[in-house]
Amino acid sequence: MRLAVIPGDGIGREVVLAVLPVLALLNEACDLGVEHDVFGWGADEWLATGTGLPDGALDSLATEYQAIVLGALGDPRIPDMAHGRSILLGLRRGLDLYVNYRPLDLPTGRIDLFRENTQGLYVGVGGTIARRGSVSVAIDECVYTRETVEKFVRFGLRRLADTGRTKVTLVHKSNAVPNTGRLWQEVFEAEAAGFPQLSAGQEYVDSFCYHLVRDPSSYEGVLAPNLFGDIISDIGAALMGGLGLASSASICPETGCGLFEPVHGSAPDIAGKGIANPAAAAMSLAMALDHMGYGKQAVLLRDSVREVAGTELATPDLGGSGTTEGFMAEVTDRLGARLGGEADRAGEPATTA
Numbered sequence: 027m028r029l030a031v032i033p034g035d036g037i038g039r040e041v042v043l044a045v046l047p048v049l050a051l052l053n054e055a056c057d058l059g060v061e062h063d064v065f066g067w068g069a070d071e072w073l074a075t076g077t078g079l080p081d082g083a084l085d086s087l088a089t090e091y092q093a094i095v096l097g098a099l100g101d102p103r104i105p106d107m108a109h110g111r112s113i114l115l116g117l118r119r120g121l122d123l124y125v126n127y128r129p130l131d132l133p134t135g136r137i138d139l140f141r142e143n144t145q146g147l148y149v150g151v152g153g154t155i156a157r158r159g160s161v162s163v164a165i166d167e168c169v170y171t172r173e174t175v176e177k178f179v180r181f182g183l184r185r186l187a188d189t190g191r192t193k194v195t196l197v198h199k200s201n202a203v204p205n206t207g208r209l210w211q212e213v214f215e216a217e218a219a220g221f222p223q224l225s226a227g228q229e230y231v232d233s234f235c236y237h238l239v240r241d242p243s244s245y246e247g248v249l250a251p252n253l254f255g256d257i258i259s260d261i262g263a264a265l266m267g268g269l270g271l272a273s274s275a276s277i278c279p280e281t282g283c284g285l286f287e288p289v290h291g292s293a294p295d296i297a298g299k300g301i302a303n304p305a306a307a308a309m310s311l312a313m314a315l316d317h318m319g320y321g322k323q324a325v326l327l328r329d330s331v332r333e334v335a336g337t338e339l340a341t342p343d344l345g346g347s348g349t350t351e352g353f354m355a356e357v358t359d360r361l362g363a364r365l366g367g368e369a370d371r372a373g374e375p376a377t378t379a
């Protein structure tokens with residue numbers, strides 16, 4: 027198994043590098059044999075060489091690695107985020123990672139949010155007309171193909187049904203954005219008919235956001251186009267207790283490619299202070315472990331992260347006084363103790379009922 031690690035910029039680098047000792051521990055304690063390579067793609071390289079995603083990177087990632095863990099991209103020296111589009115959007119589109127799964131772990135229960143990840147307003151179709159040096163006309167086109175919407179909706183419904191969820195909500199805005207909105211509705215209605223075990227509903231995105239904040243318990247599975255899903259996941263992160271807790275998986279179900287990353291960005295306001303919350307990065311590593319077939323280790327890692335998030339060693343965004351490094355050192359210790367406990371139990375004589 028090989029894991030590609032792209033720390034990126036700002037706190038992305040800090041949190042990803044802080045979680046890597048977990049991998050070393052798991053390799054040693056469980057003999058996982060997961061090797062990793064770190065790629066320095068990000069703002070510094072872009073500014074030094076003009077390279078975002080290097081030639082050949084997509085092929086290499088698709089064929090030589092089972093999963094990718096990414097920190098975050100974004101740097102105040104590159105205000106138009108050109109390097110981020112090259113690297114992050116390049117990976118999402120180049121590897122056809124059209125399903126973005128963002129679990130919202132709330133006190134009222136988990137919401138499984140699926141965001142379409144490659145099309146919509148993020149396709150980069152459009153342009154500007156400038157007069158006397160300033161933009162006078164700006165166009166960003168929202169583009170959806172039936173093929174992508176169909177495979178995305180089908181995957182989300184199948185996953186929800188397979189994991190025992192009973193309810194799914196499509197989020198759209200077909201009253202104001204009728205063309206792509208209608209396509210999503212048509213596809214959703216046709217595909218949902220094949221999943222009678224799921225009670226299927228639809229909501230306008232504005233009303234959905236209102237109800238999500240007022241009563242998250244009324245949702246189980248949510249399917250959303252790209253931009254709406256992006257915004258909803260930050261609202262969900264706020265409901266969870268902060269952006270530092272929200273992780274995500276971008277996958278192509280057909281090829282098995284998977285990219286795992288925190289929902290948050292590079293947070294220039296706290297970068298370099300050593301106080302970024304590493305929980306979302308650790309949860310992203312847990313998702314990567316799940317993806318590579320190490321579900322048991324992923325559960326133990328998640329439990330350890332949740333435990334430390336409730337202590338004084340948590341970072342200031344969670345109300346603690348800890349540091350990124352200190353948080354992860356404690357997670358690693360507790361994970362080690364859990365693995366030791368598992369090993370002890372495995373050595374115990376089997377009991378019979």
Ligand SMILES: NC(=O)c1ccc[n+]([C@@H]2O[C@H](COP(=O)([O-])OP(=O)(O)OC[C@H]3O[C@@H](n4cnc5c(N)ncnc54)[C@H](O)[C@@H]3O)[C@@H](O)[C@H]2O)c1
Nearest residue numbers: 098099100101269270289290291292293295296302303343
């Ligand atoms: N996937 C990505 O790489 C990604 C996602 C979002 C934003 N960005 C980029 O990141 C840069 C900063 O964007 P932004 O400020 O709008 O969003 P952000 O997510 O970086 O930060 C928003 C706020 O949340 C806080 N925050 C975020 N993550 C945190 C963590 N782990 N621990 C503690 N606090 C945390 C920040 O300090 C900030 O106050 C921009 O360049 C943006 O384009 C990248």
